[in-house]
Amino acid sequence: MGPQDISIPALIFTFLLLGIPLYIMFHFKLGLIRNALISVGRMAMQLFLMGIYLKYLLQWNISWLNALWVGVMVIVASFTVIRNAELNRRLFFWPVMGSLIFSVISILLYFNRVILGLENILDARYFIVIGGMFLGNSLRGNIIGVSSFFRDLQRNQERYLYRLAMGATVLEGVTPYVRNALTAALKPSLAAIATMGIVFLPGMMTGQILGGATPLTAIKYQIAIMVAIFVILSIAVTLTILLTLRVSFDEYGVMRTNLFRQKRVYKNKSRKFRVF
Amino acid sequence: MILFDRVSLTFENKIILTEFSLQVRPGDRVLVSGKSGIGKSTLLRMLLGFVQPQQGAVHYKGQVMSPEVAVRVRGEAAYVSQSLDIGQGKVGTFLDEIFSYKVHHGRQTPRRIRDSIRRFLELSDGIEEEKLDSLSGGEKQRVALWTALMTQRKLLLLDEVTSQLDHDMKKKVADYLLSLKDCTMICISHDACWKQDRSIRRVTLGG
Numbered sequence: 001m002g003p004q005d006i007s008i009p010a011l012i013f014t015f016l017l018l019g020i021p022l023y024i025m026f027h028f029k030l031g032l033i034r035n036a037l038i039s040v041g042r043m044a045m046q047l048f049l050m051g052i053y054l055k056y057l058l059q060w061n062i063s064w065l066n067a068l069w070v071g072v073m074v075i076v077a078s079f080t081v082i083r084n085a086e087l088n089r090r091l092f093f094w095p096v097m098g099s100l101i102f103s104v105i106s107i108l109l110y111f112n113r114v115i116l117g118l119e120n121i122l123d124a125r126y127f128i129v130i131g132g133m134f135l136g137n138s139l140r141g142n143i144i145g146v147s148s149f150f151r152d153l154q155r156n157q158e159r160y161l162y163r164l165a166m167g168a169t170v171l172e173g174v175t176p177y178v179r180n181a182l183t184a185a186l187k188p189s190l191a192a193i194a195t196m197g198i199v200f201l202p203g204m205m206t207g208q209i210l211g212g213a214t215p216l217t218a219i220k221y222q223i224a225i226m227v228a229i230f231v232i233l234s235i236a237v238t239l240t241i242l243l244t245l246r247v248s249f250d251e252y253g254v255m256r257t258n259l260f261r262q263k264r265v266y267k268n269k270s271r272k273f274r275v276f
Numbered sequence: 277m278i279l280f281d282r283v284s285l286t287f288e289n290k291i292i293l294t295e296f297s298l299q300v301r302p303g304d305r306v307l308v309s310g311k312s313g314i315g316k317s318t319l320l321r322m323l324l325g326f327v328q329p330q331q332g333a334v335h336y337k338g339q340v341m342s343p344e345v346a347v348r349v350r351g352e353a354a355y356v357s358q359s360l361d362i363g364q365g366k367v368g369t370f371l372d373e374i375f376s377y378k379v380h381h382g383r384q385t386p387r388r389i390r391d392s393i394r395r396f397l398e399l400s401d402g403i404e405e406e407k408l409d410s411l412s413g414g415e416k417q418r419v420a421l422w423t424a425l426m427t428q429r430k431l432l433l434l435d436e437v438t439s440q441l442d443h444d445m446k447k448k449v450a451d452y453l454l455s456l457k458d459c460t461m462i463c464i465s466h467d468a469c470w471k472q473d474r475s476i477r478r479v480t481l482g483g
Contacts, residue, residue: 158359165324165355165433166423167379176364176373251343252325 003210015040054128063122070108070131074100077135081240085147086261091247096146099239103232104134111228133204133225138233145185145237150248150259152177157255170245170253178241185237186230193226202226277302277431277460278323283332285318292318295332298479305454305461307470310481316464317358320433323462324349349431351379354424358435358464360416367411367419368404374423385426393425396452398445413440421449432461438469 006014018040025032057069078097082089108131112121121127153160153174163173196202197219204225208218249255278300285292292315300306308316321327322334325346334341336349363370375384394403397418408416417440424432432453438446450469453461454476463470470476 156361158357158361159363161321161324161326162355162357162359162362163374163377164326165350165353165357166374166377166427167351168374168377172377252328252346253343254326 002212057124057128061124063120066122066124066127069128070105071101073132073135074104077139080139081142081146083261084143085150087146087150088258088261091256091259092244095243095247096240099236099243100135100142102239103235104131104138107228107232107235108134111224115224130225134229134232137229138236141185141189141233142236142240144188145181145233146240146244148184149174149177149181149241152180153255154259160255164253170249173253174241174245178238181241182234182237185233189230189233193230196222196226277304277337278462279335280319280322281333281335283322283329283334285315285322285327285329293329293481296481297332300460300462302460303458305459305473305476306463307476307478308462308464308481309466309478314482316481317435320355320435320462320464323433324353324355352429353431353433354427354429355433356417356420356424356435356437358439360413360420360440362416362420362423363408365407366404367406367408370408370419371404371423371426375426380427383428385428389428390426393422397422397449414442414445417441418445430459432456432459432463434461434463434465436464436466438465438467 018036022033022036024030025036053069057066074097078093078100079089081096081100082092108127109121111130112118112123112126116126118126156177160173160177164170202222205215205218205222208221209215213221247256248259278298280296280298282295282297284294284296296315296319298306298319308319310316318327322329322341323336325341325343328341336345339345363373374380399415399418399422403415403419408419411419417437421437424434434453437453438449441449446467446469450467450473453459453463454470454473463476471478
């Protein structure tokens with residue numbers, strides 16, 4: 001039993017609903033109309049294209065192609081983290097990508113093999129779809145964690161140098177910043193976990209129920225997914241920070257001056273995040 | 277013990293030091309003075325490896341400055357920075373963190389010494405429960421000095437260590453630090469309390 005399909009005319013009716021927020025924006029002169037139209041247009045286009053890719057990827061279900069696809073998603077996610085954290089792409093690309101690959105792929109394989117007990121752990125239906133879910137949902141926490149670490153360090157550089165002068169190693173010196181960054185990254189995720197099922201019905205669960213799964217299966221998936229996302233987030237932020245320590249400080253332990261990107265290009269950060 | 281050998285430094289097109297030389301032998305007390313922004317703090321930062329000279333070299337115990345030598349200096353010096361932005365949270369937590377570093381392992385300062393320095397600096401009994409951010413400039417400076425003295429290190433690098441203290445405390449601290457035996461000291465200060473001591477060698481930058 002599949003969900004009730006949405007026909008093309010029905011989709012047009014969906015877009016008609018947008019008239020309400022557009023009118024509000026116009027009335028209160030929010031200056032967001034153009035932005036809203038572009039954002040919705042982009043979303044429709046991106047999802048439409050994703051629908052086509054997924055159709056074929058699921059149909060072909062070739063293991064190496066599935067792995068390659070997840071690899072591409074990780075690369076795009078790495079760029080998104082670096083761009084939103086406004087960091088120097090050249091310095092940070094490899095450490096960010098390395099930590100995302102390690103955290104997402106290892107947990108994804110564990111999820112498919114140990115939790116779901118799949119025969120083919122690279123099965124497109126699980127590997128790509130759940131991989132995308134993991135990446136998308138750990139992205140925001142990653143951005144918050146990584147950017148908070150470097151901003152905090154830059155803002156409080158005197159404190160860091162003082163610790164070095166008192167004999168701290170680089171790792172000992174940055175520990176308070178790692179602590180703050182992990183707290184900033186994990187707290188919203190913990191809040192989302194704690195309110196799950198009360199404040200909102202999670203997307204994964206809703207999707208599964210609409211797709212015909214029993215509510216019991218749907219909640220079990222949701223629980224497993226939430227735990228996995230939380231684990232990925234913890235590993236990814238910690239690993240990114242640890243891997244970037246080598247490139248972020250000179251051999252004397254002093255923070256390099258070229259860690260941040262020079263220009264702020266993106267105005268609308270929120271549209272870079274995917275929420276479920 | 278410490279040698280600044282014709283060091284020159286330019287920062288953002290501003291000349292900070294030009295061919296500056298200074299030798300500090302074990303047990304020396306050196307008072308560095310000079311106008312603000314002339315590069316006094318930079319000398320200590322160079323010795324700690326935070327800034328590298330464009331010309332000349334800094335030597336410590338016969339070795340030219342390198343990342344390894346910088347680590348050695350940081351492990352052997354008691355530093356009080358000019359900036360009073362030294363940490364956050366409770367004073368006690370701040371001290372626990374500083375003394376949890378590997379370099380301090382097995383060299384914990386006995387409680388008795390810790391308390392006697394605190395009392396000497398006229399810091400209250402409950403200071404460890406107070407937050408660093410809520411302390412006055414003078415209190416922060418005394419906490420920084422307390423931390424430095426607790427390390428019981430023999431090389432004192434003091435950057436404006438008495439600037440925020442009241443008149444009596446300035447004299448008390450300066451007299452105490454100058455009375456410490458076997459200590460080598462580089463002190464940056466504008467305060468008159470340091471100049472009264474005849475054993476201190478005075479170096480004026482830009483003068």
